[in-house]
Amino acid sequence: EVHLVESGGGLVKSGGSLRLSCTASGFSFSSSSMNWVRQTPGKGLEWVSSISSRSSSIYYADSVQGRFTISRDNAKNSLFLQMNSLRAEDTAVYYCARDLRGSETYYYDYWGQGTLVTVSS
Amino acid sequence: QSALTQPAFVSGSPGQSITISCTGSSSDVGSYKIVSWYQHHPGKAPKLLIYDDNNRPSGVSNRFSGSKSGNTASLTISGLQAEDEADYFCSLYSGGWVFGGGTKLTVL
Numbered sequence: 019e020v021h022l023v024e025s026g027g028g029l030v031k032s033g034g035s036l037r038l039s040c041t042a043s044g045f046s047f048s049s050s051s052m053n054w055v056r057q058t059p060g061k062g063l064e065w066v067s068s069i070s071s072r073s074s075s076i077y078y079a080d081s082v083q084g085r086f087t088i089s090r091d092n093a094k095n096s097l098f099l100q101m102n103s104l105r106a107e108d109t110a111v112y113y114c115a116r117d118l119r120g121s122e123t124y125y126y127d128y129w130g131q132g133t134l135v136t137v138s139s
Numbered sequence: 140q141s142a143l144t145q146p147a148f149v150s151g152s153p154g155q156s157i158t159i160s161c162t163g164s165s166s167d168v169g170s171y172k173i174v175s176w177y178q179h180h181p182g183k184a185p186k187l188l189i190y191d192d193n194n195r196p197s198g199v200s201n202r203f204s205g206s207k208s209g210n211t212a213s214l215t216i217s218g219l220q221a222e223d224e225a226d227y228f229c230s231l232y233s234g235g236w237v238f239g240g241g242t243k244l245t246v247l
Contacts (some may be wrong), residue, residue: 053236062142
C-alpha cells in the first residue's frame with residue numbers, strides 16, 4: 019500500500035523558516051518525480067515545486083522562487099521542502115504528491131494527507 | 140497560467156447523477172491538454188479519480204466518469220452515495236500545473 023506522510027508543519031512568525039518532510043513507502047520513490055502542492059482556503063490549490071527522480075530537474079512557482087528549496091534523499095525515501103523568509107500568504111496545507119508524466123499525460127497519482135503551515139504576521 | 144473554473148458547490152440526492160464542470164480556455168482545456176480529477180475528503184489525502192480526461196485508475200468505481208467538450212471538462216458521478224460527499228478538483232499541465240478552484244459536493 020502506498021503511503022506519503024508529511025511532517026514538519028507548524029506555527030512560525032513572518033520571516034521565519036520551516037523544513038517540511040515527506041516520507042514515502044509502497045512505491046518506487048527513487049524513480050518518481052515528486053512535488054509539493056499547497057492549499058489555502060482563499061486561493062485553492064497551488065503547485066509549489068517539483069523535483070525529478072535524480073534531482074536533475076527542479077522547478078519552483080514564481081511565488082516561492084528564491085525562498086523555498088526542494089530536495090530529496092532517495093536512500094531514505096524522503097522529500098523535503100526548506101521554506102525560508104516565510105510570509106503570511108504562505109499559510110496553507112502542504113501536500114507532497116507523486117506525478118506521472120509522459121508525452122501527453124500528466125497527473126498526480128499519489129498524495130499525502132498534508133501538513134499545516136501557519137505564518138503569523 | 141490561470142486557474143480552472145469550477146462551481147463552488149454542487150448537491151444531489153442519493154441515487155442521482157451530478158456533473159461538475161471544469162472550465163479553462165482555448166489554450167489549455169480546449170487545446171487538448173489532459174485533464175485529471177481528484178476527490179478530497181478533508182483531512183485525508185486527495186485521491187485520483189480520473190486521468191487522461193476519461194480514464195479511471197484501478198479500484199475507482201465506474202460511477203465516476205470524465206469527459207471533455209470545447210474548453211470544458213466534466214466529472215460525472217452517477218448513483219450518488221453518501222460517501223461521495225467530498226471536495227472535487229480538476230487539474231492539468233500546461234507549461235505548469237494548473238488546478239481548479241474545487242467543488243464541494245453535498246449529498247442531500
